[in-house]
Every structure is written in C-alpha cells, then in structure tokens.
Amino acid sequence: MHQLTIAELVKGLRNKDFSSTELTRHYLDRIARLDPVYNSFITPTPELALQQAAEADRRLAAGNAPLLCGVPIAHKDIFCTDGIRTSCASKMLDNFIAPYNATIVENYLADGVITLGKTNMDEFAMGSSNETSFYGPVKNPWATDCVPGGSSGGSAAAVAAHLAPAATASDTGGSIRQPAALCGLTGIKPTYGRVSRWGMIAFASSLDQAGLLTRTAEDAALLLNTMASYDAKDSTCIERDVPDYTATLNNSLKGLKIGVPREYFGEGLNADTAARVQDAIKVYESLGASIHEVSLPHTHLAVPAYYVIAPAECSANLSRFDGVRYGYRCENPTDLADLYKRSRTEAFGDEVKRRILVGSYALSAGYYDAYYSKAQKVRRLIRQDFVDAFKQVDVILGPTSPSPAFAFGSKTKDPVAMYLEDIYTIATNLAGLPGLSIPCGLVDNKPVGLQLIGNDFAEGLLLNAAHQFQQATNFHQLTAPGIE
Ligand code: GLN
Numbered sequence: 001m002h003q004l005t006i007a008e009l010v011k012g013l014r015n016k017d018f019s020s021t022e023l024t025r026h027y028l029d030r031i032a033r034l035d036p037v038y039n040s041f042i043t044p045t046p047e048l049a050l051q052q053a054a055e056a057d058r059r060l061a062a063g064n065a066p067l068l069c070g071v072p073i074a075h076k077d078i079f080c081t082d083g084i085r086t087s088c089a090s091k092m093l094d095n096f097i098a099p100y101n102a103t104i105v106e107n108y109l110a111d112g113v114i115t116l117g118k119t120n121m122d123e124f125a126m127g128s129s130n131e132t133s134f135y136g137p138v139k140n141p142w143a144t145d146c147v148p149g150g151s152s153g154g155s156a157a158a159v160a161a162h163l164a165p166a167a168t169a170s171d172t173g174g175s176i177r178q179p180a181a182l183c184g185l186t187g188i189k190p191t192y193g194r195v196s197r198w199g200m201i202a203f204a205s206s207l208d209q210a211g212l213l214t215r216t217a218e219d220a221a222l223l224l225n226t227m228a229s230y231d232a233k234d235s236t237c238i239e240r241d242v243p244d245y246t247a248t249l250n251n252s253l254k255g256l257k258i259g260v261p262r263e264y265f266g267e268g269l270n271a272d273t274a275a276r277v278q279d280a281i282k283v284y285e286s287l288g289a290s291i292h293e294v295s296l297p298h299t300h301l302a303v304p305a306y307y308v309i310a311p312a313e314c315s316a317n318l319s320r321f322d323g324v325r326y327g328y329r330c331e332n333p334t335d336l337a338d339l340y341k342r343s344r345t346e347a348f349g350d351e352v353k354r355r356i357l358v359g360s361y362a363l364s365a366g367y368y369d370a371y372y373s374k375a376q377k378v379r380r381l382i383r384q385d386f387v388d389a390f391k392q393v394d395v396i397l398g399p400t401s402p403s404p405a406f407a408f409g410s411k412t413k414d415p416v417a418m419y420l421e422d423i424y425t426i427a428t429n430l431a432g433l434p435g436l437s438i439p440c441g442l443v444d445n446k447p448v449g450l451q452l453i454g455n456d457f458a459e460g461l462l463l464n465a466a467h468q469f470q471q472a473t474n475f476h477q478l479t480a481p482g483i484e
Helices: 006-014 020-038 046-062 103-110 153-160 177-183 217-227 271-286 299-320 336-347 350-363 368-392 415-422 426-431 459-472
Strands: 041-044 072-076 114-119 166-171 186-189 209-214 257-261 290-294 395-399 435-443 446-454
Touching (some): 006 020, 020 041, 020 046, 020 072, 020 114, 072 153, 103 166, 153 166, 153 177, 166 186, 177 209, 177 435, 177 446, 186 217, 257 271, 257 368, 271 290, 271 435, 271 446, 271 459, 299 350, 299 415, 350 368, 368 395, 368 426, 395 459
Parallel strands (some): 072 166, 257 290, 257 395
Antiparallel strands (some): 041 114, 166 209, 186 209, 435 446
8 A cells, every 4th residue: 555656545545445544554554663763753643643544434435525535644743733742853842732733734634634643854944964853863765874855854754665655844945855856756845825834833934835745746736736725824825726736737848948057067966966867858858848058147145145044034933932931941940041041052952053043143233234134135136047047948957956865974064065955956945936856866776856946836837847757757666675
C-alpha cells in the first residue's frame, strides 16, 4: 500500500481494495517500526489517526465522501493542531498543546484526510538541514549520513521513506523545495497569499507560505485543491477562486516558453547537478517547449536581502515567546526581566538566537535605513527582474539547490555556507511567486531537483509542466535504497 500515490489511494479506497483504517494502520506500523532510524516525526498521532480513519470509513460507506476522504498525510510541526503538541521543533514550545487548528489543517479535516502525526523540522523553520531541531536531526533516507534538507526535513524524509504518502510543509526561503530536491520528491510553494497562513507559526510573515511535499505532481495538485482557500483570518490571503489543479495536468506543453536564467548556472553550482538540469531541458524541448535564455540580474542580492528581512521579521514575531503567556518558562525567576531573559536564553537554540540578534540590529534606529530599508529596495528590484522575465517567458527553469544532500555537520560551523543552500530558491519568496521542485536524476546516488518558477498564481501551469515531465521520465519513481 505504501508504494501507492495519493491518486492511487483515492481509487483504492473507492474500489474497496482497502479501508482507510487498514491504510492508516499500515502507515502507523511503518512509522513505529522505521522512524527510529530517520527521526522524521516529532509526534505521531496513532489514536487520533485511527479515530479519524473510522470516521472516514463511515463517510466512504455512505457514498458521498470528498475525494481525499480516508487518505492519511503528515503535518509539519509548524501548523497548529487542536489538542496536539505543536512544537515548531523548539524547546520553547515543547509543552505547547495548540488550542485550535491551522486553516490548512482544518481544510484537510473537513475533507476527511487523516493526520498521521507532526513532522520534525528546523527550529522555527530556520535552517536548510534539519540540524537545528530541538528533537535532533532527521536522516535522509537516500543516505543516512546526510541531511534531508530543511527546514521541512521531517516532512521530506517521511514521504521519501514511505512513512506517509504526502506531507504538508512551509517555505520561507526554500524550505519545501530544497528538501524536495535532496530527498527526491515533488515540492510546491504556492504564490504568497494563495494558501492561508492562519495557525502556521510565523517565522517571517511576508515570506512564509504553506505548501506540500509529495511523490508526484498529480498528488500535489490533488492536495493543493484542498489546501488553497480564501481565509478572512489571514489578512494577506487573497480572495480568488481556487481552480481545479488536476484539470490542467494533461495540457500539452507545445509552445510553452521556458526561460533559463543565466545567473542560475554560475559559480557554486555542482557540475553534475548542472548536467542533470541540462538533460531536463532536453526533455522539455522534446515535449514541445522552447527554451530561452533570460536574465535575473539581481540574483546575487537575494541571499543578502533575505538575511536582513527574514531575521528582522523573525525578531518581531518571536518576541511573543516571553515565558509569560505560553511555552517554556524558566525556574524561579527573580523579576520580570529575569523571566524574559532566562526563558528565552534557555529555550531558543543558537540559530534562532543568531537570527533574533541580526534582526534586532537591522531594525534598530541607527541601522534601519542602512540595512532594513535597503534590503526592502533590493527586494523590489528582485521582484522586477521576474516581472521583466515573465514578459518574455511562461515559466523559469533552473536547479533547486547547488548540490545533492551533504553530510551532517559539514555546514553547521559556517552559517554563510548553509545560507547559500537557498541561493536559487530565496528570490522566489522575496518576489512572492510560486515555485516547485521535481526530481531530475541522481548525482552520487543521491537525488537532485529541477526548479520551475511561475508568475503569480501560475500553480496550475507549474503542476502541468511538472506532470508532463513525470509522464516522460521516471526520476520521481526512484526510491531510496533500502526502502521497500
Ligand atoms: N533555509 C532558509 C532559512 O534558514 C529558509 C528556511 C525556510 O524556508 N523556512 O531561513
């Protein structure tokens, strides 16, 4: 059963090949048996999952169940889940039981989707390797001495190890697409505002976006249909109809104009990764697309601008964790200042502290103009690069990350080396655009990803282009060695 895609599970449930209870039990058994190796879950939710599955089986038997009813998925532990610990992989929230559901979780529950549990991640989604989690690192199923990518590393490893058929994730600068690339999965970050952020613990509010990690583009389309909705509780959520993303998957790519940015193939890109991306370009040509060189001239400024804006927003967002209202509180504080100081000192990890310090500095009166306002101006220029490029082409194509999965510890001593992991993904968040990663081959027996970037609300086109690639290739069907 765990070999099946979501599309196949939907059919199997309807044909009564298996019940949701059988399917859910099967996945829960795999999690209990195999996850001690990967550490991809922080909190599995077996009892809840089986209750939900029993209810889904009743709805399926009644005959009018929603399409995804009875399908199990996992949720990144950044999404609030009513009555379940929602830790954001931080000691700060280790004891936090969310009192409500994130809107996207609510959307899935309404459709009868089963919650297998909450997945591991970098602390507060800050990282590219899942090494900053309070609950320990996640291992990449393709090579257990290597990272799965981050920050949605738990969601990615769970799907790659077939411990869940799909998982929710979030992407502030690449946290869906880079783990998708490193674990051989399909990962989509929708347009900013397409999916509600309500109940998703905020890191950098102007960049954060919820999305999905799946095995195929078709599965991502099926799941995005439920995830995307207008939500009045998120003031940045856009009121716009959600198309049926599965309806356009089979559109022909004849005449599609694909732009390849010259800045994405420069120094720092692993030569074998570049070769796999070049091969993918040939596949698109054979499908009838035309390839055009484009330029995104401010690409080199994306990482520096992000590492001012994201820490600035995080320093404001994380000020709510003060030891007073919820989360960790230090023992025996002597006064209020001591309570704040020790609660935050004891419960935040090093990377989170580094970001809060950088962000507070960039926002301080003396440096605001020099750093924060400057970064916002650069952000505008980065967005303009894409606006100009999309006058010439429909989709932009390039690598997702500069190299395949790297060994644990190899970048933790050098934050800048770690930050460069997201060199091709970060600009998309700064511009608010949708981006997607699909597997395009192996390098040293580890997967590498192909990134497709679309114009505002072009999720349907991206999924169509990804699906057509997956009809013509089998990279998405490769399974990590040892995963039966
Ligand atoms: N790796 C980037 C960071 O550390 C992006 C993380 C994310 O997208 N959540 O901030």
